[in-house]
Amino acid sequence: xxxETKICAQHIDFFYGRTRALxxxxxxxxxxxxxxxxxxxxxxxxxxxxxxxxxxxLIPGTRVEGxxxxxxxxxxxxxxxxxxLRRRVGMVFQKPNPFPKSIYxxxxxxxxxxxxxxxxxxxxxxxxxxxxxxxxxDVKDRLHESALMLSGxxxxxxxxxxxLVVEPEVILFDEPCASLDPISTRKIEELILELKKDYxxxxxxxxxxxAARVSDYTAFMYMGELVEYDLTEKIFTVPKxxxxxxxxxxKFG
Amino acid sequence: xxxxKIQRKALVTLKEGAYKWLxxxxxxxxxxxxxxxxxxxxxxxxxVFSKIRPTxxxxxxxWYPTADPPEMGIWPLITASFAVxxxxxxxxxxxxxxxxxxxxELAGRRQRAFLKPVIEILAGIPSIVYGxxxxxxxxxxxxxxxxxxxxxxxxTASLVLGIMATPTVASLAExxxxxxPRSFREASLALGANRWQTLTRVVMPAAGSGISxxxxxxxxxAVGETMTVLMVAGGAAMVPKSLFDPVRPMTSTIAAEMGxxxxxxxxxxxxxxxxxxxxxxxxxxxxxxxxxxxxxxLKLGLGR
Amino acid sequence: xxxxxxxxxxxxxxxxxxxxxxxxxxxxxxxSQALGFxxxxxxxxxxxxxxxSIVYFIxxxxxxxxxxxxxxxxxxxxxxxxxxxxxIVGTFYLTVGAMAFALPLGVACAIYLCEYSPGxxxxxxxxxxxxxxxxxxxxxFGLFGFAVFVKVFGFGVSILSGSLxxxxxALPGIISASQEAILxxPQSYREASLALGATHWQTIxxxxxxxxxxxxxxxxILNVGRVAGETAPILFTxxxxxxxxxxxxxxxxxxxxxxxxxxxxTEGTRPEVQTAIAYGCALILLALVxxxxxxxxxxxxxxxxxxxx
Numbered sequence: 001x002x003x004e005t006k007i008c009a010q011h012i013d014f015f016y017g018r019t020r021a022l023x024x025x026x027x028x029x030x031x032x033x034x035x036x037x038x039x040x041x042x043x044x045x046x047x048x049x050x051x052x053x054x055x056x057x058l059i060p061g062t063r064v065e066g067x068x069x070x071x072x073x074x075x076x077x078x079x080x081x082x083x084x085l086r087r088r089v090g091m092v093f094q095k096p097n098p099f100p101k102s103i104y105x106x107x108x109x110x111x112x113x114x115x116x117x118x119x120x121x122x123x124x125x126x127x128x129x130x131x132x133x134x135x136x137x138d139v140k141d142r143l144h145e146s147a148l149m150l151s152g153x154x155x156x157x158x159x160x161x162x163x164l165v166v167e168p169e170v171i172l173f174d175e176p177c178a179s180l181d182p183i184s185t186r187k188i189e190e191l192i193l194e195l196k197k198d199y200x201x202x203x204x205x206x207x208x209x210x211a212a213r214v215s216d217y218t219a220f221m222y223m224g225e226l227v228e229y230d231l232t233e234k235i236f237t238v239p240k241x242x243x244x245x246x247x248x249x250x251k252f253g
Numbered sequence: 254x255x256x257x258k259i260q261r262k263a264l265v266t267l268k269e270g271a272y273k274w275l276x277x278x279x280x281x282x283x284x285x286x287x288x289x290x291x292x293x294x295x296x297x298x299x300x301v302f303s304k305i306r307p308t309x310x311x312x313x314x315x316w317y318p319t320a321d322p323p324e325m326g327i328w329p330l331i332t333a334s335f336a337v338x339x340x341x342x343x344x345x346x347x348x349x350x351x352x353x354x355x356x357x358e359l360a361g362r363r364q365r366a367f368l369k370p371v372i373e374i375l376a377g378i379p380s381i382v383y384g385x386x387x388x389x390x391x392x393x394x395x396x397x398x399x400x401x402x403x404x405x406x407x408x409t410a411s412l413v414l415g416i417m418a419t420p421t422v423a424s425l426a427e428x429x430x431x432x433x434p435r436s437f438r439e440a441s442l443a444l445g446a447n448r449w450q451t452l453t454r455v456v457m458p459a460a461g462s463g464i465s466x467x468x469x470x471x472x473x474x475a476v477g478e479t480m481t482v483l484m485v486a487g488g489a490a491m492v493p494k495s496l497f498d499p500v501r502p503m504t505s506t507i508a509a510e511m512g513x514x515x516x517x518x519x520x521x522x523x524x525x526x527x528x529x530x531x532x533x534x535x536x537x538x539x540x541x542x543x544x545x546x547x548x549x550x551l552k553l554g555l556g557r
Numbered sequence: 558x559x560x561x562x563x564x565x566x567x568x569x570x571x572x573x574x575x576x577x578x579x580x581x582x583x584x585x586x587x588x589s590q591a592l593g594f595x596x597x598x599x600x601x602x603x604x605x606x607x608x609x610s611i612v613y614f615i616x617x618x619x620x621x622x623x624x625x626x627x628x629x630x631x632x633x634x635x636x637x638x639x640x641x642x643x644x645i646v647g648t649f650y651l652t653v654g655a656m657a658f659a660l661p662l663g664v665a666c667a668i669y670l671c672e673y674s675p676g677x678x679x680x681x682x683x684x685x686x687x688x689x690x691x692x693x694x695x696x697x698f699g700l701f702g703f704a705v706f707v708k709v710f711g712f713g714v715s716i717l718s719g720s721l722x723x724x725x726x727a728l729p730g731i732i733s734a735s736q737e738a739i740l741x742x743p744q745s746y747r748e749a750s751l752a753l754g755a756t757h758w759q760t761i762x763x764x765x766x767x768x769x770x771x772x773x774x775x776x777x778i779l780n781v782g783r784v785a786g787e788t789a790p791i792l793f794t795x796x797x798x799x800x801x802x803x804x805x806x807x808x809x810x811x812x813x814x815x816x817x818x819x820x821x822x823t824e825g826t827r828p829e830v831q832t833a834i835a836y837g838c839a840l841i842l843l844a845l846v847x848x849x850x851x852x853x854x855x856x857x858x859x860x861x862x863x864x865x866x
Binding site for chain 1: 361362434436437438439440441442443444445446447450454455458459
């Protein structure tokens with residue numbers, strides 16, 4: 001069964017001022033699959049996924065060329081509603097970034113900003129998202145305590161859960177385990193595998209083993225270019241490009 | 254030779270110790286001054302309380318210090334200070350915080366590089382200049398505009414004082430906003446909040462206690478401000494009945510009457526007692542600001 | 558670059574006509590955002606307008622009065638003719654005196670707080686007293702200066718009393734500026750010096766202070782501007798409305814610009830002439846203070862850039 005394409009990037013170039021950070025990137029991201037972006041730091045993998053929910057709009061002096069199509073719609077089109085886009089494409093950041101509010105307030109934030117006032121509905125969604133993120137049992141007795149009291153791993157799962165509440169279609173993970181210990185990392189990875197049943201997932205990681213463990217497809221990027229993109233098992237066993245092979249065997253990066 | 258070496262070493266140790274003690278002694282100067290101020294205020298004001306009960310000093314409704322017999326109730330002065338300060342807050346909190354939010358959220362890089370220092374420089378305009386401006390420009394305009402008997406009144410004083418405190422509040426509030434980690438903003442936007450929602454529901458609450466500290470420090474400045482109210486508030490020692498009554502806040506009472514008070518007289522002592530009250534009020538304000546700002550740093554995980 | 562076959566086959570290729578962008582819905586949250594931003598713009602316009610109008614009024618009216626004579630001559634005919642030179646000179650003396658007192662003390666205090674036993678009980682007590690000293694109203698400093706310097710020490714109403722009072726008031730600002738500059742000296746500098754066998758004091762003298770000096774100076778300049786403009790502390794300790802000529806010792810009373818503005822507006826017999834002179838004084842004071850603090854702020858920004866923070 002061929003997977004359905006969710007997002008299709010076509011000839012993406014991206015500029016920070018005069019610097020060209022991404023060079024002619026074209027790749028497809030499939031629905032209900034995990035796509036991993038790997039490569040040495042500074043290769044543009046984070047820049048690329050931040051384009052998918054237009055977080056780079058926040059950085060002044062940047063410019064994007066080419067098209068990113070999601071469900072047949074150009075996300076960079078001037079008439080695209082960026083707020084709506086970001087609701088459809090959730091994001092989990094490198095460092096856990098819960099708001100300095102209670103766990104419950106963190107979770108309900110996404111619904112409240114949409115004008116949702118029905119308490120029962122909010123609570124139902126919060127609980128189900130926390131359960132999906134495998135965090136409910138850890139926090140069910142202290143939903144009204146500050147989110148900053150949680151451990152790093154729990155904070156990151158809270159951020160994932162917070163993103164699930166608004167029911168996105170795609171979730172972008174930008175090195176979600178970079179600041180976590182191995183056990184918390186393991187839990188997040190299990191969670192990602194669980195989530196792919198319902199969501200399309202893109203994960204940026206510098207950890208090749210992590211890419212091998214969680215992803216279905218892997219893209220290898222280097223110096224702003226997409227070197228190779230294929231099924232993860234193929235990339236890791238029979239890479240077509242020499243550069244990919246060298247990177248995977250630890251010759252550079 | 255080794256004796257010499259030991260001697261030299263001892264000398265070095267002695268010298269190091271001496272410097273440490275020297276700096277420690279000088280460093281205690283500010284404590285000495287603070288204690289000195291408290292001591293002076295206490296000793297110079299205590300004679301008042303042997304003649305007048307503290308409650309009638311604080312709550313007495315009439316301030317006729319040079320009448321015979323003198324009436325020394327500072328209630329009109331206290332209410333005047335509070336009225337003028339509250340009025341100033343109504344002006345400077347929304348405008349100051351609004352200015353800070355503008356600089357934080359809407360200003361481009363260039364505008365910010367221009368506005369931040371300009372606001373800080375404007376915060377340095379001497380209070381006498383505000384007082385003078387209030388007296389010769391604002392008061393006559395308001396008098397005509399509102400048809401009030403005198404432009405020199407609590408309302409004008411509040412307005413001028415509020416404008417004066419605005420740059421301070423704006424500058425401190427902007428600092429508090431810039432301490433909020435950018436990740437909060439990104440997290441909120443990534444959830445589909447727009448910029449205004451992000452600002453009001455995430456950034457401002459996170460900076461909330463920092464902004465409160467800014468507001469409270471601005472309040473401290475307004476309570477203790479002397480020259481502006483001395484020139485603009487009108488100077489009548491009555492409990493104000495309306496915003497447009499002339500009033501005489503505590504600071505301007507001291508400034509205006511110290512020159513006439515006979516050294517060692519009851520009036521002289523009473524002015525020090527007003528000073529003591531002012532000191533206690535600003536001390537309280539400072540302590541509250543300190544507590545809130547400590548909480549702010551803890552909340553954002555900024556350490557001490 | 559390699560895109561394996563089979564992947565490109567799934568490209569949507571052409572997207573449905575007429576839906577090249579999602580239709581934008583206007584939400585209530587968009588409206589409140591527009592209104593909110595509008596309010597912020599109004600805030601800053603109001604703030605700049607009012608503050609700008611102060612600068613504008615004082616400048617335009619003051620320029621009419623200012624001349625070479627106004628800046629360099631002593632007042633004549635009961636303050637209605639002549640210049641305000643003694644007030645300018647008086648403000649200069651008071652400011653220099655205050656700094657001569659507060660600068661060494663403030664820097665020494667900052668050195669102790671940053672370099673010797675930080676975190677100790679003594680340091681916390683000192684820090685607490687500095688914070689509280691910073692919040693004391695200026696008129697209370699005036700009371701203190703009057704009771705202590707003028708009366709107890711017997712300095713009388715004089716430059717000395719006024720300078721000491723202003724100096725105490727400026728102390729917290731100078732300490733915190735110096736602290737900021739000293740803390741900005743990288744720890745590695747201290748370690749390098751100590752590792753070469755320098756003593757603690759040698760490290761402070763040869764490494765920490767020279768590195769921190771530019772920062773300390775800008776902090777001090779910023780405070781100079783504030784001290785020059787203060788009125789309440791010198792009201793009963795130094796200032797007088799009129800002197801015959803210039804002060805001849807530190808025990809003389811002086812004219813000072815800020816006090817002179819106040820006195821012109823509240824004393825004297827010819828308000829219409831005096832107001833014009835007061836505009837002139839206000840312009841001189843404003844220009845002085847703004848120039849000094851602008852210089853300090855620009856210097857500080859340069860330094861921050863060179864520290865890379």
